[in-house]
Amino acid sequence: MAFPISYMFFLLTLILGSAISISSSSWFGGWIGLELNMMSFIPLITLKMNSYFSEAALKYFLIQALGSALFIYASCVSISLTHLMFIFTLFALLLKLAAAPFHFWFxxxxxxxxxxxxxxxxxIQKLAPMILISYLTVNVILTKMIMISAILSALVGAWGGLNLTLLxxxxxxxxxxxxxxxxxxxxISDTFWLSYFFFYSFISLSVMMTFFKIQAFSLSTIIQSSQTSNFFPLLLSVNMFSLGGLPPFTGFVPKWILIQIMVNLNLFFTLFFLLTSALITLYFYLRMTIPFLLMSSPTMNFNTKTMQLTPTSTLLLIFTSFNLYGILLPVYSLLI
Structure with missing residues (x-):
């Protein structure tokens, strides 16, 4: 799939919008960056025009416009109602993030x-809103509300993914x-969430690059591809296990660190919901990978006739190797 020059232009302005929000010293500058970010992403959605992309672009615009309106309304609230102003700001950012209970559109x-x-x-679209939310954690009430949203997001993300076949x-x-x-x-932490975000971004990139390479949009497509080649199903299995946080893959590392932090802070109630949801999500990741591993060719044939290492395949191997760094976790734990 060749990307036109306009795609690169809007991608750069999208990154610029995020940078403006991140570096801004005022909420107005943060709002300007979010708007530039939104208006740059919509043309990227409609790069290839059809009814599905147009509908997705319209839904995205309406939701983001609603979040922006709520953001502006929060700034218009009387200064004597500071708590209410920041609550509306938090709701607007959670809506833009698609965090529960504002997840319905995602x-x-x-x-x-x-x-x-x-x-x-x-x-990328979630980086700027999360940084703006991190500025609100100085308020105890808002911090509790963020924790409630985290619990709801864990439950919604776990139960919502069950019994789905569309990737x-x-x-x-x-x-x-x-x-x-x-x-x-x-x-609960000023900077660790950034580490989790970058871990998640790299793992998601490896998963979605694999889906993009084999043009998979449903479970049946993956099963069909596994019957002709063992290369991509094996890569996808490693990437999905890492995305689910299965030890000893890399995706387990940020969760393991956060679990330690929460145990030290005695946040056992919240940790229970996060761990329960992690088990449920791991179940539907396994449900995705086990069938096409069982249905793949019984002879693990990796000769050059069945697998040509194109630049894309080489890049996939590099990103997949990142998901194996979690094997070094015992060594890391001995050093600290």
């Missing part, structure tokens, strides 16, 4: 996106579930 929009746009929506919806609910861990990290 799976529907994700279903109308292609894989590159799906990756941007799940990662983009599954990864949408997976993103909501991972959002719960990042929101919890924001509420």
């Amino acid at each position: 799976p529907q929009v994700a279903e109308g996106l292609h894989w590159p746009q799906m990756f941007i929506l799940s990662t 983009r919806k599954i990864l949408a609910f997976s993103s909501i579930n991972h959002m719960s861990w990042m929101l919890m990290a924001i509420s």
Whole structure:
């Protein structure tokens, strides 16, 4: 799939919008960056015009416009109602993040996106709102509300992904579930949530690149591809296990660190919901990978006739190798 020059232009302005929000010293500057970010992402959605992409772009615009309106309304609240102003600001940012209970739009929009746009929506588009939310944790009431949203996101992301066969919806609910861990990290730590975010971004990139390479949008597509090649199913299995946080893959590392932090802070009640949701999400990741591993060719044939290492395949191998770094976790634990 060749990307036109306009795609790169809007991608750069999208990153610029995030940078403006992150570096801004005022809420107005943060809002300007979010608006530039939104208006740059909509043309990326409609890069290839059809009814699905147009519908996704319209839904995304309406939801983000609602969040922006709520953001502006919060700034108009009387200065004597400071708590109410910041509560509305938090709601606006949670809506833009698709964190529960404002998650309803995310799976529907994700279903109308292609894989590159799906990756941007799940990662880059969430960076600026999360940084703005981290500024609100100085207020105890808002911190408690962020924790409640984290618990709800964990439950919604886990139960919503069950019994689904469409890959983009599954990864949408997976993103909501991972959002719960990042929101919890924001509420209890100043900087660790950024580490979790970058771990999640790299792992998501490896998963979505694999889906993009084999043009998979449902479980049946993956099963069909596993019958002709063992290469991509094996890569996908490693990537999905890492995304689910299965030890000893890399995706387990940020969760393990956050679990230690929460235990030290005696946040056992919240940790119970996060761990329960992690087990449920791991179940539907395993449900995705086990069938096509069992149905793949019994002879693990990796000769050059069945597998040609194109630049894309080589890049996939590099990103997949990142998901194996978690094997070094015991060594890391001995050093600290």
